[in-house]
Amino acid sequence: MVNVDIQNLFVVQGKEKALEKIVVLGIESTSHTFGVGIAAIIDGEPKILVNEYSKYVPEKGGIHPREASQHHMVKAPMVLRNALDKSGIKLKNIDAVAVALGPGLGPCLRVGASIARFISSYYGKPLVPVNHAVAHIEIGKLVNKLSDPLVVYVSGGNTLVSIQRRRRYRVLGETLDMPLGNLLDTFAREIGLAPPYVVGGKHQVDICAEWGKEFIDLPYTVKGNDLSFSGLLTAALKKARQARNKVELGNVCLSFRETAFNMVVEVAERGLALTRKKEVLLTGGVAANEYLNSKLDKMAGLHNARFYTVPHGYAGDNGAMIAWTGLLLYVHGVTIDPLKAFVRQRWRLDEVDLPWIPEN
Amino acid sequence: MDPGELEFITQGAEAQLYMTIFLGFKSIVKYRVPKPYRHPDFDKLFRYRRTLIEARIMSHLKILGLNVPAIYFADPDHGLIIMEYIDGHRLSDCLSELSRDDIIRYALSLGRQTSIMHKNTIYHGDLTIANTIIANDKLYIIDFGLAGYSRDLEEYAIDIHLLSRSIEALYPELHDLFMEYFWKGYMEIAGKEFTAKLKDKVRDIRLRGRYVEERLRRKISRERYM
Numbered sequence: 001m002v003n004v005d006i007q008n009l010f011v012v013q014g015k016e017k018a019l020e021k022i023v024v025l026g027i028e029s030t031s032h033t034f035g036v037g038i039a040a041i042i043d044g045e046p047k048i049l050v051n052e053y054s055k056y057v058p059e060k061g062g063i064h065p066r067e068a069s070q071h072h073m074v075k076a077p078m079v080l081r082n083a084l085d086k087s088g089i090k091l092k093n094i095d096a097v098a099v100a101l102g103p104g105l106g107p108c109l110r111v112g113a114s115i116a117r118f119i120s121s122y123y124g125k126p127l128v129p130v131n132h133a134v135a136h137i138e139i140g141k142l143v144n145k146l147s148d149p150l151v152v153y154v155s156g157g158n159t160l161v162s163i164q165r166r167r168r169y170r171v172l173g174e175t176l177d178m179p180l181g182n183l184l185d186t187f188a189r190e191i192g193l194a195p196p197y198v199v200g201g202k203h204q205v206d207i208c209a210e211w212g213k214e215f216i217d218l219p220y221t222v223k224g225n226d227l228s229f230s231g232l233l234t235a236a237l238k239k240a241r242q243a244r245n246k247v248e249l250g251n252v253c254l255s256f257r258e259t260a261f262n263m264v265v266e267v268a269e270r271g272l273a274l275t276r277k278k279e280v281l282l283t284g285g286v287a288a289n290e291y292l293n294s295k296l297d298k299m300a301g302l303h304n305a306r307f308y309t310v311p312h313g314y315a316g317d318n319g320a321m322i323a324w325t326g327l328l329l330y331v332h333g334v335t336i337d338p339l340k341a342f343v344r345q346r347w348r349l350d351e352v353d354l355p356w357i358p359e360n
Numbered sequence: 361m362d363p364g365e366l367e368f369i370t371q372g373a374e375a376q377l378y379m380t381i382f383l384g385f386k387s388i389v390k391y392r393v394p395k396p397y398r399h400p401d402f403d404k405l406f407r408y409r410r411t412l413i414e415a416r417i418m419s420h421l422k423i424l425g426l427n428v429p430a431i432y433f434a435d436p437d438h439g440l441i442i443m444e445y446i447d448g449h450r451l452s453d454c455l456s457e458l459s460r461d462d463i464i465r466y467a468l469s470l471g472r473q474t475s476i477m478h479k480n481t482i483y484h485g486d487l488t489i490a491n492t493i494i495a496n497d498k499l500y501i502i503d504f505g506l507a508g509y510s511r512d513l514e515e516y517a518i519d520i521h522l523l524s525r526s527i528e529a530l531y532p533e534l535h536d537l538f539m540e541y542f543w544k545g546y547m548e549i550a551g552k553e554f555t556a557k558l559k560d561k562v563r564d565i566r567l568r569g570r571y572v573e574e575r576l577r578r579k580i581s582r583e584r585y586m
Binding site for chain 2: 163165166170171172176177214215217220222223224225226254255258259262265266269270272273274294295296298299302303
C-alpha cells in the first residue's frame with residue numbers, strides 16, 4: 001500500500017472539500033497486460049487500494065495483437081471481480097473510471113475502452129482518458145515521492161528520456177526505431193532463448209550474458225539525445241549465429257546488453273547534464289532489470305543526483321498507475337464523453353496537457 | 361593562474377572541463393572520464409574514438425573559418441583535448457533573456473555556420489542550444505564529441521532535428537522564431553534546392569518518432585489511393 005503526502009498536486013480551486021474521499025478505478029489494456037487498479041484519496045492521503053492484473057504470455061513468437069486482445073476479453077471479468085472483492089469497493093461507489101486510451105495495440109486498447117465506457121454509462125460515472133506513458137511516470141513519482149525527476153522510461157513500447165516543463169512531459173530524447181524492451185525480446189527470441197522471455201525474474205539476455213567473459217565491439221548509435229537500436233540488433237544477431245559455444249554466445253549477449261544499456265545511460269546522462277535535475281526516475285517494464293538499475297544508479301551518483309526506480313508490481317503495465325493518473329486528472333476536471341472516448345494507438349507523451357505540472 | 365594549474369569548471373555528460381594556461385593561452389582541458397558503469401573494454405574504445413574524431417573535426421572546421429574553439433593538443437589514448445577557452449554564455453542558459461533582434465542575429469549565424477559545416481560533409485551529431493556559446497557578440501559551436509564525416513542527408517537533417525527539439529524542450533515559445541531565421545541563414549549558403557530537400561528530411565525524421573499521429577494519418581491516406 002502506498003501512502004505519501006503530496007498535497008501540492010491537489011491545489012484545485014473550490015475542490016478542497018471534495019478531496020476528503022475520492023475513489024477512482026483504472027483499467028489498463030494497452031499491450032500484453034490486462035489490469036485493474038483502484039486509487040483513492042482518503043483524508044487527503046493518496047492510496048493504491050488494489051492492483052490486479054493478468055498477463056498474456058505467448059507460447060511462441062512475440063505478442064500477437066489479436067490473441068492478446070482475446071486473452072484480455074476472457075480474463076477481464078475475473079480481474080475486475082478480484083479487484084473489487086479485494087478492495088471491498090462497489091462499482092456504484094467509485095467516483096470515476098479511468099482507462100488507458102493509448103498509446104498501444106488497437107485490439108487490446110479496445111477491450112479496456114469498451115469495459116470502461118460500459119461502466120461509465122451504466123453506472124453514470126465520469127470517464128477519464130489516461131495516456132499510458134504519463135501513467136508510468138506518475139506512478140513512479142507517487143511511490144518515490146518525487147516532484148520533478150529526470151524520467152527514463154523504458155518498456156516494450158517506449159524508450160525515452162523526459163522532463164516536466166510547461167504543463168507537459170517534454171521528450172528530451174527517444175529511440176528512433178525500436179524500443180529497448182522490444183530489442184531485448186527480439187534478440188532473445190531470434191537466438192532461440194525465448195519465449196519465455198523472463199525466467200525467475202531475470203531476462204533471458206541477462207542469463208545469457210552471465211556465460212560471457214569478453215567484450216566484443218558492436219555498433220553504438222547515439223544521435224544527439226536520440227538513439228537507434230536496429231543496427232545493433234542486426235550486428236548482434238549476426239555475431240550470435242557465428243558463435244560456436246556457450247561462452248561465445250555469452251560474449252555476444254554481454255556485449256549486446258552492455259552496448260544497448262550504455263546507449264540509454266548516455267542519453268539519460270546527457271539529459272541530466274543539460275537539465276541538472278537532482279532526481280532520476282527509471283520507470284516502465286524494463287525498470288525491473290537490475291543491471292540497468294545499477295548502471296543508472298552509478299551514473300546519477302556522478303552528477304550528485306539520487307536514483308529511484310519503481311517496485312515490480314508497478315514497473316510493468318498495471319491498472320494502479322492508470323487509476324492513480326486518472327484520479328489526478330479527475331480532480332483537475334479532465335473527463336471525456338464515453339461516446340467520444342476512442343482509442344488512440346499513437347498518442348505521444350508530449351501531447352498531453354497536465355494541469356499539475358507547473359507553467360514554467 | 362599559474363601555467364599548468366587546473367581549475368575545475370564543470371562536469372558535462374561525458375567529460376570534465378578544466379581551465380588552464382597552456383603555452384600562454386587561456387585554455388580548456390576536456391577530459392573524458394572513465395565511467396564506472398561501463399565495461400572497461402567498452403570504455404577504453406569509446407573514449408578513444410570520441411576524442412579522436414572530436415579533435416580532428418574541430419581542427420577542420422577552424423580552418424574552414426567557423427566559430428569553434430581552436431585545438432591546441434589532443435591525446436586520444438587518455439581521452440584528453442586541450443583547446444581555446446571561449447568566455448561567454450550557453451544559448452540554452454540565456455535565450456529567453458536576449459532581445460528579438462539578437463535572437464534573429466544568432467539564429468541566422470547558426471544557420472550559416474551549420475550550412476558551411478554540412479557543405480563540407482561534416483555533421484555535428486549533437487547540435488543543441490546547450491552546445492552553442494554566445495561570446496564577443498558571436499555565436500560559437502562547441503562539443504563535437506558526436507560529430508563525424510558523412511555524405512548522408514540523414515545526418516545533416518538529424519542535426520537540425522536535434523536543434524529544433526532542444527529549443528522546443530527548453531523554450532517552446534521561441535522555437536518558431538528561432539527556426540525561421542535558422543533556415544534563412546542556412547539557405548543563404550546551401551541554396552534553395554538543397555534546403556528544401558533537407559527540410560523534407562527533417563520532417564521525415566520527426567515523423568519517425570514513436571506514436572506520431574501525423575504518420576498514421578499519412579499512411580492511411582496513402583493506402584486509400586492504392
